[in-house]
Amino acid sequence: MVEPVLSVRNLQVSLRSRDGSVNQITKDVSLDLMPHEFVSIVGPSGSGKTTLLRSAAGLRPPSGGQVLFEGTPVTDVPKGLSIVFQEYNKSLFPWLSVGKNVAVGARELPVDEKNQKVSEALAHVGLKGFENRYPWELSGGMQQRAALARAMVSDPSILLMDEPFASVDALTRNHLEDVVLALWSESKFAVLLVTHDVGEAIYLSDRVLVLSARPSTVLAEVKIDLERPRNQIGTRSQARFAELHAEVLERVEAAGRLAVGIDGHVD
Amino acid sequence: MSTVALGWVGILILAAAWQILAILLHKSVFPTFVAAIAAAYHIVTGPALRTDILPSVERTAVGFLISSLLGVGVGMLVGHYRAVQQWTATVIDFLRSLPTPLLVPVAIVVFGLNGKMVVATIISAAIWPVLINTANGTAEIEPTMMDTANVFGLRGRKLFLKVILPAASPQIFAGLRIALSVSLAIMVVAEILGGSSGIGYYISNAQQSFDIVGSYGGVIVLGLLGWVFDTLFLAFERRLLSWQRGTVGGFIDG
Incomplete structure (x- = not known):
């Protein structure tokens, strides 16, 4: 069962x-x-x-x-277990770039694998190339996609x-x-x-x-x-x-x- | 013209007004601008640089740094843990409302007439703006942000260093900037009241030995010191809070 x-x-x-x-x-x-x-x-x-x-x-x-x-x-x-909150602007860390925000979700992986995972997750939500942007540089929908990538990056x-x-x-x-x-x-x-x-x-x-x-x-x-x-x-x-x-x-x-x-x- | 250039024009006008007024009044208690600048130049190029200016700079820096570390550390604990806040609120309110110059005699008894006394007095005053701003900044962090930290396993020391510290940093820096000017002011007061060296001691010594121009020179050097400290601080702040600038201007698109 x-x-x-x-x-x-x-x-x-x-x-x-x-x-x-x-x-x-x-x-x-x-x-x-x-x-x-x-x-x-x-x-x-x-x-x-x-x-x-x-x-x-x-x-x-x-x-x-x-x-x-x-x-x-x-x-x-x-x-x-991962979570996506409603308020992406209070959930993404504004002092970290989008890539680093996503990496927070994969903290426990070794660096090489982590970078690989972060790129994959960002590509999955259509944010390839936005690694080095800050959350506030993105529209609301893009920010929520970044939060989604962060939640998914650890394969919950x-x-x-x-x-x-x-x-x-x-x-x-x-x-x-x-x-x-x-x-x-x-x-x-x-x-x-x-x-x-x-x-x-x-x-x-x-x-x-x-x-x-x-x-x-x-x-x-x-x-x-x-x-x-x-x-x-x-x-x-x-x-x-x-x-x-x-x-x-x-x-x-x-x-x-x-x-x-x-x-x-x-x- | 740029803002910087306009700022210099303002200083030139002020200097000219001082110079003309001093010449017209022709009083020994009010030396000319040129004489005061010469005295300041004499201080920073003479032996007073090593015996008074550098010790004052060091005391201010050490006092400010210790206040910053203690204030940020304790402030984060007070802001984060309700129990700590409840236990410390009255003590903090009492201590921070003590007028610092009154602590100088106590500090003299404990440390003697020396630099340690000055540093201790600076800390007793400069720690409060840092501590209180840090505690407020910490307490005001969005619950969603703390939940996020929890979900992604940022707990204990990591929570403080990687989430609370950066999240509260705009308020922390506001407190640090106040603490910097408080440090400078208290340094002078402590040195005037009970110093045996330092810029404050130099100024009060010059005044008591009727070296009026010398004490004006000391004041100018002190003003320059304050300006240098503040400029360095702002450059440092701009660097560390660069991530924040966009949020002030709003979103780029909808």
């Missing part, structure tokens, strides 16, 4: 705010990510998607439940992405989605993507999980049975795509309405 690369079990995260009150973010979230699987998490805003991802990565210890990476409990960020078994394309324009977003799909289909890593864009989740994923509003649980799991390879125009214009889109969107909106019913407001 194939073991999941990442297994989140009954995850519960509470944050203590400044005034001492405890704010429950996720109540009970469980999910399994199989090798080379592409799973997206969608949900109403404030449903704790980012918190879930940070706990899954070992960046925030959960208040309850467990995260297993390749069968071992996660206490710190495991090797073999899991890539976590936290709304990675939320800060770029629509055309750039489509392009970046295809860059990720191409990288993913050529390698063996699994992806856990957090996004608020239902269309993006469906276009990219094998499965989409819908989170409830805070304190969150997994409300629904939708299998995406669209054939691969996918492409922006062909896939998105299929009738099945529209059906899936409606199904997921309906569940996200229901989750949002539920939140309004409980709290009287949506955050």
Whole structure:
């Protein structure tokens, strides 16, 4: 039997705010990510998607439940797990050139192999020749590609992405989605993507999980049975795509309405 | 004309005004510009160079360097660890609000009338702007950047040297520049109050022995020293923060 690369079990995260009150973010979230699987998490805003991802990565210890990476409990960020954050301009180190930023992801390799890997990774995301530029010399989309190259350079078994394309324009977003799909289909890593864009989740994923509003649980799991390879125009214009889109969107909106019913407001 | 050239014109006008005013007033407490420059020249070419100027330069440099190292090191710890910040906040606030000249008598008792006393006094004043700017700069580093460092295995000493230090460096340099001018000012004060050599001692000695022109010369030498220190510092800063310049101007394209 194939073991999941990442297994989140009954995850519960509470944050203590400044005034001492405890704010429950996720109540009970469980999910399994199989090798080379592409799973997206969608949900109403404030449903704790980012918190879930940070706990899954070992960046925030959960208040309850467990995260297993390749069968071992996660206490710190495991090797073999990489992340792309939404805010590329706060995630790339501005004092390092693009090449050196990518090399940060391959720190543990010997110099020769490292340089080789960095060039390959940059070529993969279409940034060949930009090694010596500083991040601020690149457009937003190019910066996020650099962050992607940095995350991929160490050949991780899991890539976590936290709304990675939320800060770029629509055309750039489509392009970046295809860059990720191409990288993913050529390698063996699994992806856990957090996004608020239902269309993006469906276009990219094998499965989409819908989170409830805070304190969150997994409300629904939708299998995406669209054939691969996918492409922006062909896939998105299929009738099945529209059906899936409606199904997921309906569940996200229901989750949002539920939140309004409980709290009287949506955050 | 370039900014540098215009700057020299300003200095020339000031010098001319001084010269004319001094000639018109014709007072012994207000020597002419030319006489003051001659006195300054006399200081830097005479024996005072070795007995007073170089010792002062050395004390300022040593005091500034120790303040910088301590301030940056402790500042990063204070800024990064909440517990350290909570434990040290009151102590730091108390120590840094002590007026430094008041510490000179204490430093004299501890170290005697010598260069060590001057260096200690400089450190007691110059460490604070570095420490506080470094702590603020460290505390204000974006959480995403710290997460990134964690994900890519930059922890412990590597976290401090490869992420926190460069990320906080713009604020650190702002603090260092203040510390440099504080170092120079405190050096003079300490030497005037309790020195047995140095530029401050030279100036107060000249004044007390009615060598008015000599003390003006000393002030000019001191001003030049400050200018040289600041110019060297800015060149160093520009080199180290060259990566930052583009971020001020914004992105090249969208």
